[in-house]
Amino acid sequence: MYFFLLFFLFIFLGISIIAAILMLSLLVGLVQTRGVPFISTAAKDFDKILSVMQLKAGDKLYDLGCGKAHFLIYAASKCDICGVGYELSFWPYLWARFNVWISGAKVKIYLKNFLTADLSDADMVFCYLFPEAMVKLEDKFQQELKIGAMVVSNSFPLPQLKPAKTLDKILVYRF
Numbered sequence: 001m002y003f004f005l006l007f008f009l010f011i012f013l014g015i016s017i018i019a020a021i022l023m024l025s026l027l028v029g030l031v032q033t034r035g036v037p038f039i040s041t042a043a044k045d046f047d048k049i050l051s052v053m054q055l056k057a058g059d060k061l062y063d064l065g066c067g068k069a070h071f072l073i074y075a076a077s078k079c080d081i082c083g084v085g086y087e088l089s090f091w092p093y094l095w096a097r098f099n100v101w102i103s104g105a106k107v108k109i110y111l112k113n114f115l116t117a118d119l120s121d122a123d124m125v126f127c128y129l130f131p132e133a134m135v136k137l138e139d140k141f142q143q144e145l146k147i148g149a150m151v152v153s154n155s156f157p158l159p160q161l162k163p164a165k166t167l168d169k170i171l172v173y174r175f
């Protein structure tokens with residue numbers, strides 16, 4: 001009897017500790033990313049985004065805040081590009097690494113703040129972030145991106161620059 005009680009107590013404690021760690025790490029992720037939540041671009045929009053990107057084989061595509069890396073993996077499978085994803089939150093990063101491993105896609109994922117990443121060899125940058133992050137990125141894009149590089153943003157505009165093209169909520173910038 002006591003054995004069963006102890007057994008269930010241990011199970012209950014174990015589950016509670018795991019749940020607490022998960023909640024805490026999600027909270028830490030949200031603080032680190034200054035509130036940019038972990039919401040994925042809808043899969044139904046992937047082809048629309050690729051149609052404005054016009055990627056060529058061998059192009060380098062960066063996803064800044066790549067989440068689970070679903071878009072990068074899809075793009076790599078359709079267009080034979082090299083994908084690079086930066087993700088600051090631990091669980092989405094781990095999930096992205098797992099997804100890339102399962103898919104075998106030509107995609108690299110880094111647990112890193114994209115504001116400290118070097119974007120100088122990017123042909124294409126994709127982002128789905130928040131207005132505050134777009135303010136910081138605008139300067140970075142202007143300083144680092146090579147001539148001819150493009151930025152495609154889901155939903156959120158760069159504050160100063162005028163998009164070269166807009167398709168529904170997809171904004172396209174040329175540098």
Ligand SMILES: C[S@@+](CC[C@H](N)C(=O)[O-])C[C@H]1O[C@@H](n2cnc3c(N)ncnc32)[C@H](O)[C@@H]1O
Binds near residue numbers: 034040064069071089
């Ligand atoms: C709205 S989700 C978009 C995910 C993915 N790009 C997509 O479109 O499906 C934004 C992601 O950016 C990450 N993020 C926010 N700020 C970041 C930063 N400074 N460096 C790296 N990742 C960041 C968040 O953790 C979150 O997973």
